[in-house]
Each structure stands twice: as structure tokens, then as C-alpha cells.
Amino acid sequence: MAKVTVDGIQVEVANGSSVLQACEAAGKEIPRFCYHERLSIAGNCRMCLVEVEKAPKPVASCGYPVMDGMVVRTDTEVVRRARRAVMEFLLINHPLDCPICDQGGECDLQDQAFSYGGDHSRYAENKRAVTDKYLGPLVKTVMTRCIQCTRCIRFASEVAGVPELGATSRGENMEVTTYVEKALTSELSGNLIDICPVGALTSKPYAFVARPWELKKSDGIDVLDATGTNIRIHAKGPEVMRILPRVNDAVNEEWMADKGRFSFDGLRRKRLDRPWVRVHGKLQPASWQDAFVAIARRLEGVKGERIGAIVGDLCDAESMVALRDLTGALGSGNIDCRQDGAQYDIGRRDFYTFNSGIAGIEEADALLLVGTDPRREAPVLNARIRKRWLAGNFPVGVIAAPGPDLTYEVAHLGDRPSVLAGLADGSVGFAESLRAAKKPMIIVGQSALAREDGAAVLAACWALAGRVGALTPDWHGFNMLHTAASRVGALDLGLVPQAGSRSVAGMMSGGVEVLWLLGADEIGAGRIGPDTFVVYQGHHGDAGAARADVILPGAAYVEKSGTYVNTEGRVQTAFQAVFPPGEAREDWRILRAFSEVVGHTLPYDDLEAVRRRLAEVNPVFARQGLPRFGAADATGPAGDPAAIGNAPFTPTVHDYYQTNVISRASATMAECSRVYAHPVVQAAE
Amino acid sequence: MSGHFSAENIGHGTPGHAPRPASDNQPQHFAFDTESETEIEAILAKYPEGRQASGVIPLLYVAQAQMGRATGSAWVPRVAMDVIARRLGMPPIRVYEVATFYLMFNTKPVGRYHLQVCTTTPCWLRGSDDIVTACKRATGVKAFEETSADGLFTMTEVECLGACANAPILQVNDDFYEDLDAERTVALIEALKRGEKPQRGPTIDRFNSAPAGGRTTLLDEIGTRHADGQPGTAPDTV
Numbered sequence: 001m002a003k004v005t006v007d008g009i010q011v012e013v014a015n016g017s018s019v020l021q022a023c024e025a026a027g028k029e030i031p032r033f034c035y036h037e038r039l040s041i042a043g044n045c046r047m048c049l050v051e052v053e054k055a056p057k058p059v060a061s062c063g064y065p066v067m068d069g070m071v072v073r074t075d076t077e078v079v080r081r082a083r084r085a086v087m088e089f090l091l092i093n094h095p096l097d098c099p100i101c102d103q104g105g106e107c108d109l110q111d112q113a114f115s116y117g118g119d120h121s122r123y124a125e126n127k128r129a130v131t132d133k134y135l136g137p138l139v140k141t142v143m144t145r146c147i148q149c150t151r152c153i154r155f156a157s158e159v160a161g162v163p164e165l166g167a168t169s170r171g172e173n174m175e176v177t178t179y180v181e182k183a184l185t186s187e188l189s190g191n192l193i194d195i196c197p198v199g200a201l202t203s204k205p206y207a208f209v210a211r212p213w214e215l216k217k218s219d220g221i222d223v224l225d226a227t228g229t230n231i232r233i234h235a236k237g238p239e240v241m242r243i244l245p246r247v248n249d250a251v252n253e254e255w256m257a258d259k260g261r262f263s264f265d266g267l268r269r270k271r272l273d274r275p276w277v278r279v280h281g282k283l284q285p286a287s288w289q290d291a292f293v294a295i296a297r298r299l300e301g302v303k304g305e306r307i308g309a310i311v312g313d314l315c316d317a318e319s320m321v322a323l324r325d326l327t328g329a330l331g332s333g334n335i336d337c338r339q340d341g342a343q344y345d346i347g348r349r350d351f352y353t354f355n356s357g358i359a360g361i362e363e364a365d366a367l368l369l370v371g372t373d374p375r376r377e378a379p380v381l382n383a384r385i386r387k388r389w390l391a392g393n394f395p396v397g398v399i400a401a402p403g404p405d406l407t408y409e410v411a412h413l414g415d416r417p418s419v420l421a422g423l424a425d426g427s428v429g430f431a432e433s434l435r436a437a438k439k440p441m442i443i444v445g446q447s448a449l450a451r452e453d454g455a456a457v458l459a460a461c462w463a464l465a466g467r468v469g470a471l472t473p474d475w476h477g478f479n480m481l482h483t484a485a486s487r488v489g490a491l492d493l494g495l496v497p498q499a500g501s502r503s504v505a506g507m508m509s510g511g512v513e514v515l516w517l518l519g520a521d522e523i524g525a526g527r528i529g530p531d532t533f534v535v536y537q538g539h540h541g542d543a544g545a546a547r548a549d550v551i552l553p554g555a556a557y558v559e560k561s562g563t564y565v566n567t568e569g570r571v572q573t574a575f576q577a578v579f580p581p582g583e584a585r586e587d588w589r590i591l592r593a594f595s596e597v598v599g600h601t602l603p604y605d606d607l608e609a610v611r612r613r614l615a616e617v618n619p620v621f622a623r624q625g626l627p628r629f630g631a632a633d634a635t636g637p638a639g640d641p642a643a644i645g646n647a648p649f650t651p652t653v654h655d656y657y658q659t660n661v662i663s664r665a666s667a668t669m670a671e672c673s674r675v676y677a678h679p680v681v682q683a684a685e
Numbered sequence: 686m687s688g689h690f691s692a693e694n695i696g697h698g699t700p701g702h703a704p705r706p707a708s709d710n711q712p713q714h715f716a717f718d719t720e721s722e723t724e725i726e727a728i729l730a731k732y733p734e735g736r737q738a739s740g741v742i743p744l745l746y747v748a749q750a751q752m753g754r755a756t757g758s759a760w761v762p763r764v765a766m767d768v769i770a771r772r773l774g775m776p777p778i779r780v781y782e783v784a785t786f787y788l789m790f791n792t793k794p795v796g797r798y799h800l801q802v803c804t805t806t807p808c809w810l811r812g813s814d815d816i817v818t819a820c821k822r823a824t825g826v827k828a829f830e831e832t833s834a835d836g837l838f839t840m841t842e843v844e845c846l847g848a849c850a851n852a853p854i855l856q857v858n859d860d861f862y863e864d865l866d867a868e869r870t871v872a873l874i875e876a877l878k879r880g881e882k883p884q885r886g887p888t889i890d891r892f893n894s895a896p897a898g899g900r901t902t903l904l905d906e907i908g909t910r911h912a913d914g915q916p917g918t919a920p921d922t923v
Contacts, residue, residue, distance in 0.1 A: 163776035168785035179781040180763065 002068040007075060019061035019072055020048055028074045031083065031112045033090075033197045034149035035062035038253060039158055042150050045090070047112065049082040050074045058082045080116070087116040090147050093128045094198070101145065103199030105212040109147065130175055136183030137671040138262055139192055139201050146176055146200035152192045159255065160186040161386045161407025176200075183675050187379035187656060190261040194244065194254070203242060205262055205668050210234075210241045218577035219246060221564045222260035223314045223485035223557045224663060227358070227378045228566025229256050233264075233558050233577035240264045240558055240578055250359045250626070251570065257379040258672070259656065259663055264558070266666030270541045272553035273582025283551065288583065291550050292597040298533045298549075299514055299598060304331020308512035310504055311337040311495055312519030312538065313484035313660055316562025316574075318610045319554070319587030320490050321617055322602060323518050326591050329600035333501035334512055337490030339522045340652075341504060342446050343454030345637030346491050349620070350629075351458070353488055353569035355476035356441055357628060362388050364477070366437030367396045368430070369410075370420070370461055371649040372445020373403045376656040377483045378567070382406065395433040397423075400447070401651045415648040417453065420460045420641075424467055434468040442470055443479045447652040452645060459639030471631035478631070482567040483652055483659070485557075489565035492618045517544045518587065519554065521661050537590060539580070540661035552594075553584035556662065560586040561607060563614065563621060570626035710794060715764040721751045725772075738775045741783050745769065745790050759799065759858065760791035788843065795839040796832045798877050800824070801856040804842050807849035812866065816853050817842075819870035837878065850894035851887055860885035864897075 001012045004019075006026035013022045018041070023030050033045035043063035050061045053071035058079060061072075073079065090109065098104045130143040150167060153176060157163035162185050164178050178184070184192075192201045215234040222229035222243075230246040243264050245256035275291035276283040286294070299307070309327045311320055320337070327335050338344070345351045356364060361384045374382040388394050389408035396410045399419045411430055413419045422428035426435075434440045442465045448457045462478055470477025482488060497503050502511045510529030517525070519538040525547040528534060536548035539556040559580040565571050580586070585593075588610050595602040604610045615622035657673040658664050717725060728743045745761055748769060753759030761784055770777040784790045791799070800820050804813045817840075821827065824838040832839040846854050851863030855870060862873055864887045876883045891897045 157776070164778055166778035166782040168782055170786045179778060179785075 002066045002070070004066050004068075004070045004072060006072045013066055015066075017066050019050060019052065019059065019064045019066055019070070022066050022070075023050065023061060023072060023074055030061055030074060031116065032062060033108060033112075033147060034151060036151055036154075036195060039151060039154040039195075042154065045147065045149050046086045047083060047090075047116075049079060049086065051076050051079050083116045084118065087113060088118055088122070091117065091121065092123045093144075094147060095127065095144050097145070097199075100208075101142070101199040102140075102202040102207055102209075103145075103196075107199060108197035128172055133177050134181050134183070135178065135192075135201075136189060137668065137675055138189055138204055138258060139184065140204040140207055141201055143175065143177075143200055145198050147198055148174055148176065149197060150176070151195045151197065152176060152201060155192060155195050156184065156186065158390070159191070159383050159387070160184075160188045161383075162186045185676065187258050187376065188255055188383060190258045191245075191255050203262075205265060206242045210236050215241055216577070218558075218575045220558060220574040220577060221485075221562075221566075221572045222256065223564060224260045224263055224660060225257060225378050226482035226485050226487060226567040227252060227257070227380050228485070228564060228568070228570055228572055229260055229380055230572070231256065231260065235558075235578045238578055238581075240267055243558075250357065251566065251568075252358075252380045253384075255380050255383055259379075259659070259669065262668045262672070263663040263666045265668050266540075266662040266664070267556050267558065269667070270661075270665040271581050271584070272539055272541055272545060272551055273580075273584055274553060275583065276545075276548075276551040278549040283548075286550075288593070291552060292594050294550050295514075295535055295594065296597050299330070302513050305334065305501075306513040307332040307516075308334035308502055308507035308514070309336075309516040309518065310339065310507060310520040310523060311335070311486060311490050312517070312521060312544075313339065313486055314557060314662070315486040315490070315519050316557070316560065316564060316587070317486075317489040317493065317614055317621060318560075318562055318607070319518060319591065320486065320493055320495060321610065321614050322588040322591035322595075322604075323516065324493055324495060324617070325602050325613070326595050326600065327516070329595065329602070330598070333498055334507055335495050335501075336497050336504045336507070337484075337487060337495040338450075338504060339484070339520055340446060340450040341454075342449035343458065343639075344449065344491060344496065345455070345458065345639065346494060346496055347637065348633070349492070349569060350476060350478065350631065351462070351637040352480050352482075352491050354443075354479040354481060354567045355569075355629070355631070356439075356479050357568055357626065358384055360628070361385055361441065362391075363475075364388065364437070364439045364441040365394060366433050366440045367394065368423070368434060368440070368442045368464075369396065369398045369400060370442065370444045371400050371417075371448025371457070371652075372443055372481050373400060373406070373651060373653060374443070374445075374481060375404060375406050376653040377445065377481060381481070381567075395430070395437075397430040397433070400445070400649050403651055416646055417448070417457045417460065417644040417649070418646055420457070420464055420644065424460070424464050431468070434464075434470075437468070439475045439477060440465075440468045440470045441477045441479060442468075443481050445481050445652060446483050447649045450652075451647065451649075453643055453647075455637070455639030456641060456643035456645075457639075458637050460641035460644055462636040463641050466634050466636070471634045473630040473632065476629060476631045480567065485564055485566070488567060488569055489563070492565055492569075492620055493614075494617075517548070519661070520544055537587060538661070539584065540665055542661040542664060552590050553580070553582065554587040554590060555580040555584055559584070563611065565620075568626055569620070571621055571624055573624065712762050712764060715748070715762060715768050717747070717768070718751055718755070720754075721747045738773045738779070741769060741773060741775070741780055742787070744773065745780070745784055745787075749790060753858070756794075757797045758794045760794050763792075788841075794832075795841075797837050798839075798857050798874075800838055800840045800874075801843040801846075802840065803844070803846045803848075803852070803854045803856070805845040807845070808853040811852035813853040815867040816855055816865055816870050819867040820855070820874065823871045823874035838874070848894070851891075863887045864889045864891060 004022040009026040011025040030048045032048045034042045041063045043060050048061045049058040051073040133141045153165045156165040193203050218233045220231045220233045222231045229252040230248040232244050232246050234242045247254045275286045277286040277294045386408045397413050398410045423431045444461045465478040514533045516535045521542040521544040525543040534548045535550045536544045537552040539554050558577045561576045592602045655677040657669040663669040732739045748765040749759050749761050766780040770780045820840050824833040826833050826840050829842045855862045869888045
């Protein structure tokens, strides 16, 4: 530790810290543009100048290491004049277009110009202008505003792992560019907008839409993948204007995936805003009362076991527990959350969660990915793996369908589950890396489980984890990566049919007379038996609603307060940001209202009561966050590891930008899909 | 599955978007010839394993020289940068950055003779404006960065070439022509047009940057100093 005096305040900081970090520890704010705590240090904006005793001139504090006994002054005349001079240089070529700039109101340059800007310009020569660049359908560029801090270049090559941005030419002609005009091939490109300190990189869908001070901000949880990214929803009146990430070092640091950030325009399109009832083969608008009565009539005399329910991927825990209670009251055990048919053992929680924790990835020293493509299933989690890989000594093995570059070096061990046996008996070379590791990690994806021998693959992965020492009292290296935001919560609530009850496949093939779909659209609704009466409760007119006999309009994730459990098993609460459109209502309320119509009134009238019921069903819901734990019990999940088949794993995510009803309704995501997933094939050179 | 995200694909093509018009005649193919390969082998042997990216500047020179040999225009097309990036295991953008940073690499086609006129202060004081005018007159180009109609000459303005003692300087491809004036510049360009290759170096009676017309100091041989301290006879060689 080094003792540093900052403006007379003595602080102790770790050796190797920068002067800027010491100043922050002392509570002094240092202006900066290029420095970003999650990126490497560039030291090229010079805004963070401070005076250090015995140094002949002001030093750039971001790149200057502390020394014991150092005396730093951050608020002297020399420092102020130096920063004013730097600001004057930065403003020489920066356009005065704040009134038409989307960064206005949340711009670092604008803010700091208040403190260090001059009242006039001494620059009479021509300003430079830079051609705008095409970076894809998400990031808008106004490159004349660029102050060349190189944050975006560093983000692309360090965090996103796509070294496609660079600074070409030099001096006055320096430009930040891809050189070859192309869309950035990253699922994290939206973060460039956040880290850009000026208005050079802004959001294309948000262009000229709103000013930051007009927006109402609500904290939420992203449901478009299972990472549980913490988000802040910015709304103006009834509409979501944009979604930004919130800092949570345990989950998403301060990054966010493009799908979660840009899909929100799908919340305005193809919405179900009133109940519908199918009359003579055609859906007719109806009142809530009519819709409820239509369902209640159909349910009359139907035995409990002929009623089923399927839970979709975006549901909150409150609506799931209400649906569970309703089907239970109707005497049915046919309820399933596994749209993809994945096989789990819900006997113990650590059989289906990401037990190391996302932050735990940074502690691991070897990784095996089984049937997963984290880059497209959970881009933010993938960035964490890349962060660990960059730190060195991190062998990564992959057993999955050959897919895109994961942004780190991997050993591709094959695409068949039989490789697991090879790893277990040591005949595959990578086994040595796993065994030598102190904290080995295995991540099992959904494509490893959504297959006939899923249970066997699960058991084999667990057995392998035990064999390589991943299951110890202080390290739990067995991890499951989910793709559906609702899945872990649903498994916590036990939404898996017990023996004698029907699973998704059984319900689809005519095993039930009445089928309740709670936001379930990815089941191939067209294959539901023709005699089945389908109730679709959800927010988008997608596959499920098209097949439905009664449609009950629900609320999307930004329109209701809800509890979500991410792939780690972390319980997080989201708050309502806007109101559901038209007659749409919060989903648990719909189920509660309907239960009264059929005479099985659910015992809760407000959100607090639903949440008490959640905690009653599973105590994990009573606690926000996630405690770290080791593997207390090495007993494996049900399933015979020897029964694994030989079919290759298939990719889970075919088109990253079109995985659920919201992203399928989004014009932005459709454009991304057109640009990225189905690129115009060009002749190879 | 599309191979779009693969590292192999970085820097190639433009998914879903019309590529920039190929106004600068970017060739579609580039491969090192045997002469270049021999040079590359010698260059890369200098760097330890895993540090091959250090060879990016010499390799860009090799590519530029090969283009000069093959097409008469010494420049580095984008495909050549991509080939270098692949050879050195680095992202293409890192090669683009280097190639565009150093003005010695031409990222656009140039004429057979690349006239690089130094206009920095010492050359300017010694009449580089005349050299620029002479170049324009002799080649027909109207401004810097232009190529003459016959495709033989491209004139560019460069910063100090480090030969100020012989100002003004005109660098033609890799050779310095020094101590120029307008007349000798025109003569030089006319000679180049005829396909001759004039002797590089000073264009006046002078050896390198030694004084014009022979030595003016240190004229005496050691030990031949007169008793009055005056130098003896000047030596007849320099």
C-alpha cells in the first residue's frame, strides 16, 4: 500500500494504482475523457492533469503510478489553467452543434466545458470535418464530434473482442474508422454509445427522439436473455424511449447486449391490447368478461388431467406462480416451462443454475463449454469469459456445434457428447488442462439438454465436474447457461410435470383439451392438436396468439413489476416503467381475476401477497441477490451418464436478433438480422 | 451457419451494405511473389516466435516494392494489407492503422515516379517553391497528390527529409536529388521521361553534403603548417 496525500487528505491505495485512483479515493473528482476504469489506459486526452509535488510539470493522473509519500494537488491555479488549455484544444475542432446533438444533456465534454471551457474561441481558422462512418444499424456516427479519446477502439478490441475499429492516418487527419466500411460484428456494439464521452457515437434508433431530462427512469431487469442484465428503462409518457445498462459488478458490470438494448421498439408493434375470442373460426374482439366466460364454459366438465399449461421464456415469477396455483386448483399437474424440451433434474437447485456465478468466471482457471455458444446466448457473460481469458492461463475447451468465433481462443474438442466420456477417461488431451486446474469450470448449455439423451448428458457433465475437481466445498464449477429469462424461476417453482403428468410434447399432441399458453410462442404452435382449446395469455401477436381460441392481453416486462431469476439463480426485482397498452393487464392479475370466474379464487390480491406466496413455494424468492456457495453434496442429478447418444449438438440460437416475441416484433432487430445473420454473401478474394 | 462472425472474415466484405465504390482501383487479389517471399523470410527471422507482428512495417515496404515492380506504381492496396495481416496473425485494422499513419506508404496508386517535394522551412528558404513550380511545369500536374496524364508522375508534398544541408530536396521514389533549382529539376524530370536514371545525390559540383566547390577549411595536411600559422597547400583530394 502507498500513502498519498491528495489536497491535504491522506489516503492509502494499493501499489500500482494510478494517481487518478488515489484522487478518487480521496473523494476528488478528476475530469477525464479517455480514461475508463474497465478499459486499458490510453492517456491521450490530457484532461486529468494534476500537480504532483517535485514533478516539473502537471502529470496525466490516469497513467501516472502512485508512489509512497506522493503529494498531489488537484485544485491549483496551474491545474486549472492546464485543464482550460486542454479543453480549448479539444474544442478547436469540436462543432458547436449541441442543440442538435443527441448527447446533449449527458455529454462529458459539455459538462466539463462548464468548468473548464472558455467563454469564446480564439480559433479563427477552418475547422476540420470528418466523414461519418457506417458501423451497422445500431450505432450512428457523427465523426466530426469525435475527440479521439479511443475509448471505442479499446472497447471493441478489449471487451467486445472484435478488433475492427482503429485510428487511421495521423495528426489533423486522424479518424476513428473501420477503414473497410462494414457493420461492427459485435453483439455488444450498443455499449460504444455509452462509453463515447461525446456525441460521435450515438444510438441510431434513439436519434432525435428525446432529451435525457425529459425521461422517467425506472430500474428493470433485461429478459431477452438469461443473464439478468440490470437495466434502466427510460420512458417518456407511455413509451419506452431507450434502455441503458445499470452497473452491477456481479452480473453485467456496466455492459449490455444489443438485443436487450434495442429490441424495445418491438414493444410498440404487434401488441395485444384487448381480449379476443374465436367465434366461428375467426378471432373477434371481446371484453374481458366475454373472454373469461368463453374459457370458463369450455372448462366446464373437463377433467383436471385434460387441462395443460405451457410457460414461455419471458415470464415473471409472479405470473408463473399464479398459473401454477390456478392449474393446481383446477386439478391439473400438466404444467411445463421447457418450451425447448430440455431435460433437467430439479431435485437440487445447483443442478440447473450457474453455480460459480458470473463474477466467479474471473476466478476460474480452466473452462469447458458443452453444447453452448455463449457469444450469442449471453453476450455479456461471454465478455466476462473473454476478460478472464485476456488475463492469461485460461484454457477453454468447447464441445458444441461449430459456430462463430467466441472472441477468445478455444480448443474445439468435437460436437458430440461422446467427447465427455473421452474427457472423463483422459483420452482427450484437454482433460489434462481441466484436471490440472484448481478451479475448473464446466458450462452446460441448452442444446446439450434439449435432446433425447439430455438427462444422460447432464449426468455425464456433472460426473465429469466431480472427476476434475470442480465440485469442492468452496468452489462449485458446475454451471448451466440458460437462454430463457424465466427458466430458472420456473424451475424454482417446480413448473416441470411430475410423473403421470404431461410435458410440452404430450400436451401438444392432443393430450389435453384445454391448453393455457403463458407467453409461449416458441413451441411450434401450429402443431397443437386441432381439437385443443388454446388460451394465449401474452403481449404480442405472434405464433401462440395466431393459434389461440381466446387471447388474454398481458403486460410486457417493462410494463409490470416482476421478479426474475437469472441463470445464476440470482433473484432480482424489476419495477414497472410504463403502463400496458389498451386493456392489457399485469399477468398475475389476469390469472387472479380468471380464478374467481371459475370459482377457485387465488388467495392473493396485491403484489406483496403474490410475493409472499412465491417465498412460500420456494424460500429462494424471499432473498434478493445470490449467496456464493460451494458444492456441499457431490451426488449427481438423475440420469445415466452411460446412456448418452451419438447425435451431434445443434446450435441453440440460430439468429441472435430474432429469438423471442419482442425481438421478432422489433424493426431494429429485423434490420440487424438482415445485416448480420443473413449477410449479402460476397465473393471471397 | 454463416461464417460472418469468423475472424477470417474481419475486414472483408460489407454485409448488408454496399461497399465503398472502388474509385481508387483497389485490386481484388494480391500475393507475394518469390522475390518478396525471400525478403519476408529474412525479415521475419529477426523476430522471436509470437512477435511476428513487429514485422508489419518492413512487410508493407515489401508489398509496396512488389507493386512497384509488378505494375509500375509503388503502392499498398488493401488486399495486400489483408494478406500481411493474415501472415502476421494480426487484425487487419492494425495494419491499416500503420499503413495510413506513415506517409511513406501510398494507400492510393501513384505514378511510376513519385516526386516527393520537401517544403519544410530549410528547403523552402532555399527555394522549394521553385521546385514545386518546375515539377508542375515539367509534368503537367496542377497540384499535390495529383498524377500526370501520362501516369508517370505523382507529386506530393512531404515534410523534412532530413537532408537540409542539401536543400532543396526532391525525392523520386527512394532516391534523393539534392541542391536543385528549377532548371535542374526540369532536366531531371525530362531525363526520367526518357527512361534514364540520373545519378542520385547533389546535382551540383559537390560530394554529399561537403562544401560546394571543394573544402574551405581544414585544408592543410597534418605537419605542413607554416611557421606563421597559415595553412599549407590544399590537398588535391577530399
